[in-house]
Amino acid sequence: MDLSTARFFEELYERWKVQPDDVPAEWQRYFQAFDHDNGAAAAAGNGQPADTPLPLAGVAGPAGAAIGAADQLSAARAAYKQSRVNALIWAYRDVGYIYADLNPLKNYSTPELRYLYYTMQANYEKLSLSAFGLTDEDMDQEFSSGGYFDPPRMKLRDLVQTLQQTYCATVGAEILHIQNKPMRRWLIEKIESPDSQADWTQRQKIRFQKDLIKAEEFEHFVQTNFVGQKRFSLEGGEVLIPALRFLIDSAADRGLKEIVLGMAHRGRLNVFTNALRKPGAETFSKFFDNYKPHTYGGSGDVKYHLGHSFIYSTAEGAEIHISLVANPSHLEAVDPVVEGKCRGIQRRRKDWNRKKVVPVLIHGDAAFSAQGVVAETFNLMQLQGYRTGGTVHIVLNNQIGFTTASKDARSSFFPTDIAKAMPVPIFHANGDHPESVARALNLAIRFRQKFGYDAVVDIICYRRLGHNEADEPSFTHPIMYKLIKSHESVATLYGRRLAEQEAYSQEDQQRFRQKYRDVLKQELEKARSGFRPDLDDAFQGGAWSSFQHDYTFEPLETGVEAATLAKIATALTTPPDDFALHSKLKRFIKERRQAIASGGAIDWSFAEALSFGSLLSEGYPIRLSGEDSARATFSQRHAVWWDVQTESPKTYTPLQHVDKDQAWFSVYDSPLSEFAVLGFDYGYSLAQPQILVLWEAQFGDFANGAQVIIDQFISSAESKWFRASGLVMLLPHGYEGQGPEHSSAHLERYLQLCADYNMQVVNPTTPAQYFHVLRRQMKQPFRKPLIIMTPKSLLRHKACVSRLDDLSSGHFRNVIDDSIDAAPVSRVILCSGKIYYDLLQRRQELDRTDIALVRLEQIYPFDTEQLSGILERYNSEAEVVWCQEETRNRGAYSFVLERIGDMIHPSGRRLRYIGRAASPSPATGSYKQHAEELEEILAQAIGSQPQPHKQA
Secondary structure, three states: HHHHHHHHOOOOOHHHHHHHHHHHHHHHHHHHHOOOHHHHHOOOOOOOOOOOOOOOOOOHHHHHHHHOOHHHHHHHHHHHHHHHHHHHHHHHHHHHHHHHOOOOOOOOHHHHHHHHHHHHOOOOOOOOHHHHHOOHHHHHOOOOOOOOOOOOOEHHHHHHHHHHHHHHEEEEEEOOOOOHHHHHHHHHHHOOOOOHHHHOOHHHHHHHHHHHHHHHHHHHHHHHHOOOOOOOOOOOOOEEEHHHHHEEEEHHHHHOOEEEEEEEEOHHHHHHHHHHOOOOHHHHHHHOOOOOOOHOOOOOOOOOOOEEEEEEOOOOOOOEEEEEEOOOOOOOOOHHHHHHHHHHHHHOOOOOOOEEEEEEEEEEEEHHOOHHHHHHHOOOOOOOOOOOOOOOEEEEEEEEOOOOEHHHEEEEEEOOHHHHHHHEEEEEEEOOHHHHHHHHHHHHHHHHHHHHOOEEEEEEOOOOOOOOOOOOOOOOOOHHHHHHHHOOOOOHHHHHHHHHHHOOHHHHHHHHHHHHHHHHHHHHHHOOOOOOOOOOHHOOOOHHOOOOOOOOOOOOOOOOOOOHHHHHEEEEEEEOOOOOOOOHHHHHHHHHHHHHHHHHOOOEEEEEEEEHHHHHHOOEEEEEEEEOOOOOOOOOOOEEEEEEOOOOOEEOOOOHOOOOOOOOOOEOOOOOHHEEEHHHHHHHHHHOOOOOEEEEOOOOOHHHHHHHHHHHHHHHHHHHHHOOOOOEEEEEEEOOOOOOOOOOHHHHHHOOOOOOOEEEEEOOHHHHHHHHHHHHHHHOOOOOOOOEEEHHHHHHOOOOOEOOOHHHHOOOOOEEEOOOOOOOOOEEEEEOOHHHHHHHHHHHOOEEEOOEEEEEEEEOOOOOOHHHHEEEEOOOOOEEEEEEEEEEOOOHHHHHHHHHHHHHHHHOOEEEEEEEEOOOOOOOHHHHHHHHHHHHHHHHHHHOOOOOOOOO
């Protein structure tokens, strides 16, 4: 025994004294026996204290003298070897995936990617015996096998072989970045237990191969019959079809009721037809363009973006509903939408444990590692307002982007490293081995169901063709595509293995292949013969069947009886007993009580609360989320109260206590994300048209971080995919000298997206108008997204208040006329939003009775009839002005110019613009300049500010 071994024993002994469970069981027994003997020796009077360091044979001095017996030394050596074997087992668990057989293209790699691999490899121990103090002489010695393998003890050579088969075959597992011990223990047990290595049944193997054949034949059939048309082929990744079929069957057999699926365009048509059982004629009809979207009131979309939903029945008779969410070409944009829709469905199904509805996301390797919304969506995983009980992520790893190589697409060897920021397992599987892929998915869905966390399955495959079928990939990847050209398909490889196992003969496979070809031919003929495709219109059934498509300007009474409002106000201003309010919150509540008692001075936030309370009392649930939404950015809402004296956090939400039979109310402070959170809330609104779903931006211009969701989903989904939404966006807007990033909600961008009555864009000027438009959103017989420019300074503006009478009767007014006498009016100023109060104050200061202020409260849909009627009240020679606080290239001016211009053109008038000059930046960063610009606007519109009278 040398000194280094002695030090090892000493360190192990010291560790055992502090934390016994940290050392192997064999060492625990040895140290316990030694301490017992050592204590007995001390009691016998040999003078050695009980805490003397561990005596070691072969070491000079007292420590060496304590152990002289050969059997003790032998036990110590055996325990040391076992500890080395234990370290080897943990190394396989930790880094076995690095050495696994995962790439169908075997050793294909670029020099840069090989460098990343070697760098990754160098960070960990190599899985050689010598690296762990073991030799060939130990191969026939028996050791404990780690706790889960069967048998519990085996020869080292058998153990190494078992570890290789488990961790370094065609499935690799990354699990030790997970610090949660129960999760790690469960994963290790399921990976290493004999059940996980059980062979698949002959029936299962045949099912895998049939799905592979169908996937392959579908691509060949489409390529032959629709030459030159894009389909974004699945070739090279055909294993996705049996993988999805297995996942769906497994989920249904485990009692799940619904899968919400999101994926980009790669392989989508194949998934439609072969995994989601959409009739081939449906798919083929899109190639023939039988589908005339304008006939049905929309523009439609390309075939590989459309959604689909249906009920799937397994061979065992279980049923599960599957919905594939429509997705634009922004590959990962659908991720949070799927999560939100899943959450909404979970609520509808009362799936409070989130075990009945599961989201499944299919990613590409390049997008998964590169697009930030992936990380944003992962971050939602365990947040109270956004968790869905875990998502199964499938990465279809083509090892290439469009033409971008992996070396240029990410800074890590695996695209899935982004997921290691979270405690989620990552399973890598070789795409040429469908059984391994299914095994990985089985672990993923079981982990999700057990712990409520995400799981990732990285299917490493390849892309046989270019990004699309007309693209030539060998321009940029000649070596890779030379390998792919000579590489046999997974259906060929797996079919050969099954034939060799006598599980499914080549003859039977060929007969099935021909049978499926005949089915495709029949579906093609059906598509050619005037087949009318199913539009999969959301209004056709379910929660949306009671709503109409069309928008209407018909006014809708939204007033609430004063007695009801008073009752709601009492609930909103009454804290529970023994609840210590913040001193400023006491004043806030007192002012609300006074406002309701006097019947006036109801400000913006109080009107919102009363509107919410009335809807809740009438049975409409409400979900509000956004950054700081519970208190609100400007400290105006206070939807949640905090007890300021309790040691542990204690809250009270008044809107949850409006009425004993009320609907559910929730408000969530979101993470600092616009893209994922807005996408989530939009997805939620798809599943819950009877819930008022609101997303609030911290400042209106911050919404541009979610522009993809606004452009690709909110504004256009009904036209493209027949999917409506009643989502409300609250966007604080107004020029108050706070600089470029806190002034404009970019009203003009939403107006630019408006057409065919797709959205409602409002810029209300009174609390009553806000009250009514929120109620109108739920009372209308249709659902359209509602974009509201909400105020900042007006929240506490003395003039921006409403009376109780304004809330107890009436409706939202698209246009508000001035109340002054029309006869002397020589100028009609049309405006929208906060600028109205600036104009009103200046008019009062100058006592101008010849200027009318008309407010355009709803800018889209543009109520031409109502505005025309108001303008007719004034002299036909009166000047018509559009006045706004935004710059000329922003705000509503460009949108209203033609519309208002057409109204006044017959009288020979032109619309005059008064506002800030066009500018690249929304607003100045100087408050002084801001004030000067505002003064210039008011001077042009009303007149210069009156000078104070000087005393003589």
